[in-house]
Amino acid sequence: MTPVLKLAAFAGVLAVVFGAATLAGAAIGPEPEPEPAAMRGEHGEMPAADPVRGLAIAAGGLRVVVEDPELARGREQTLRFRIVDERGATVRDFDVEHERRLHLILARRDLTGFQHLHPEQAADGSWSTPVRIDAPGSYRLFADFAHDGEAQTLASDLRVDGAADLQALPAPARTAVSDGGYDVRLDAGAAGPGEEADLRFTITRDGEPVRTEPYLGAGGHLVALREGDLAFLHVHPLSEESVRFAATFPTEGRYRLFLQFQHDGRVQTVAFTHEVR
Numbered sequence: 284m285t286p287v288l289k290l291a292a293f294a295g296v297l298a299v300v301f302g303a304a305t306l307a308g309a310a311i312g313p314e315p316e317p318e319p320a321a322m323r324g325e326h327g328e329m330p331a332a333d334p335v336r337g338l339a340i341a342a343g344g345l346r347v348v349v350e351d352p353e354l355a356r357g358r359e360q361t362l363r364f365r366i367v368d369e370r371g372a373t374v375r376d377f378d379v380e381h382e383r384r385l386h387l388i389l390a391r392r393d394l395t396g397f398q399h400l401h402p403e404q405a406a407d408g409s410w411s412t413p414v415r416i417d418a419p420g421s422y423r424l425f426a427d428f429a430h431d432g433e434a435q436t437l438a439s440d441l442r443v444d445g446a447a448d449l450q451a452l453p454a455p456a457r458t459a460v461s462d463g464g465y466d467v468r469l470d471a472g473a474a475g476p477g478e479e480a481d482l483r484f485t486i487t488r489d490g491e492p493v494r495t496e497p498y499l500g501a502g503g504h505l506v507a508l509r510e511g512d513l514a515f516l517h518v519h520p521l522s523e524e525s526v527r528f529a530a531t532f533p534t535e536g537r538y539r540l541f542l543q544f545q546h547d548g549r550v551q552t553v554a555f556t557h558e559v560r
C-alpha cells in the first residue's frame with residue numbers, strides 16, 4: 284500500500300471513531316455523561332450513534348458465520364468462518380487495511396488469552412487459520428476488516444469446553460512485561476470518556492531503549508477491549524517510528540490494552556489495564 288493510501292485508510296478509521304464521538308459530544312454538551320448513546324437514542328433525543336464496534340454478529344448488511352464455534356482444548360485445529368451479505372452470499376472482496384485484508388482477534392471473556400491472527404482466504408471467500416487454545420471458557424472472535432471502503436468489526440462467540448478458571452482483571456498499571464521479556468511503560472495522560480487519549484508506550488530491554496521494527500506498516504498495533512462487554516477499539520500509531528496512538532474511549536470504565544510490536548524479527552505482546560473516568 285502506498286503511504287498516501289495508508290494514510291487515507293487510517294484517516295477513515297479515525298473518522299469513524301471521532302465521528303461517533305463528535306455526535307455523542309454534540310448531544311450531551313461539554314460535560315460527559317456515563318449513559319451510553321444507544322440509550323439516549325431510544326428516547327428520540329438524538330440519532331442512535333454507535334461509538335463502539337465489535338458487539339454484534341451482524342452490522343452494516345454483513346454477518347460473520349463461524350463454521351464450528353466449538354473448539355477442542357489444547358491442540359491445534361482449523362478455525363473457519365465467512366463474512367456473508369444480507370442474502371447469505373459469501374463476501375470475497377476486502378480492502379487491505381494495515382497490510383492485511385482481515386485481522387482476527389480472539390480473547391476470552393475475562394480478557395485473557397489474547398490472540399491476533401491473519402487467516403487465509405480460500406477461492407470461495409471463506410477464511411481459515413490454524414488456532415490453538417489451551418484454557419477452557421467462552422471466547423470472543425473479532426473479524427476486523429473493511430469492505431467497500433467501510434470498516435467493520437463483527438464478533439461471535441467461541442466455546443472451549445472444560446472448567447474455566449476465570450480471572451479478575453488486573454488492576455490498572457503503567458508498566459508491564461511482554462511475553463518475550465521486554466519492559467513497557469504506558470503514559471496515557473488523563474483523557475476522559477469521549478476525549479482523545481494520547482497513548483505513548485516506551486519499550487526497554489535490560490534498561491536499554493528499544494527501537495521497534497515496522498509491524499503491519501506501523502510502529503505497533505493496539506487493540507483495546509472494554510471490560511464488561513468486550514467492545515472493541517482498534518487504533519494505530521500516527522507514525523511508523525513511534526509507538527504512540529490516539530484513541531477515543533467512548534465511556535468511563537476499564538479497558539484492556541493489547542499492544543503488539545516487533546523487535547529482532549519477533550512480535551511481542553503486552554497487556555495493560557487502563558482506567559477511563
Ligand SMILES: [Cu+2]
Nearest residue numbers: 383385386387
Ligand atoms: Cu492483524
